Amino acid sequence: MNIKLITVGKLKEKYLKDGIAEYTKRLSRFAKMEIIELIDEKTPEKASIAQNNQIIAKEGGRIAEKIGPRDFVIVLAIEGKQLASEAFSKKLADVTVSGYSDITFVIGGSLGIDPLIKQRANMKMSFGLLTLPHQLMRLVLIEQIYRAFMIQQGSPYHK
Template identity: 65%
Template sequence: MNIKFVVVGKLKEKYFKQGIAEYAKRLSRFCKFSIVEVPDEKAPENLSQAEMDQVMAAEGERILSKIKDREYVFALAILGKERSSEEFAKELKDLTTYGHSDITFVIGGSLGLTPAVLKRANTQISFGRFTLPHQLMRLVLTEQVYRAFMINEGSPYHK
């Protein structure tokens, strides 16, 4: 199984990098894990809606260029479907059971994801209605993917 994150922007904070590296190491038992970063657009404060759309469109094109047709895509979106850790684990297990071995998660930039990226996604997933920095979301998502594998193998990690 291949798990890939396509994310907008570079991770600068050492503590996030360390946390993600730890979970990536743990995930290597279960899957081939990778993170693909696409450049973010410079977006100064007080952009007009048209300028925001332009920024999102540029980032969206970069994201879509990193996704292959066969990949099953989860788009992280505030309005996506919330799942419990157990529901998420079952969903990942079911996907692999039904032939989806390439699973991709998309985390947009500070303005979110374009309709084109959301349309390409097979499903949208939400971690609640909080707005989180996308750097922190990478760490949270990495941990939740690891947790899903641990749930599926019946490990006490989840408790």
């Protein structure tokens, strides 16, 4: 199993890097984890809707280049489906038995995700209505992926 996380923007905070490194290490017994950080476009302070749409489209183009044609793509989006950890674990298990060996998660930039990337997605997922910093969301997502595998193993980690 290969898991790819495509994110817009660089991770700067050491504590988040350390947490992500820890869960990536733990995940290595279940899957190969690849994190792809893409350049985020600078947004003018009083950008127009048209400027914002251009930025989203540019970032979307960069994301699209990193998605494989046979990837099962899960986009994190506020309008996506909310899943309990157990349901998320089952979804990942179901994806792997459906013939997918590559699962790609996408976390967009501060302005959101290009609608074309959302259309390409096999699934849109939400972690709730709260807005979280994208860098923190990476850590939360990777921990939940690890938790999903531990649930599949029947591990007490989830308790």
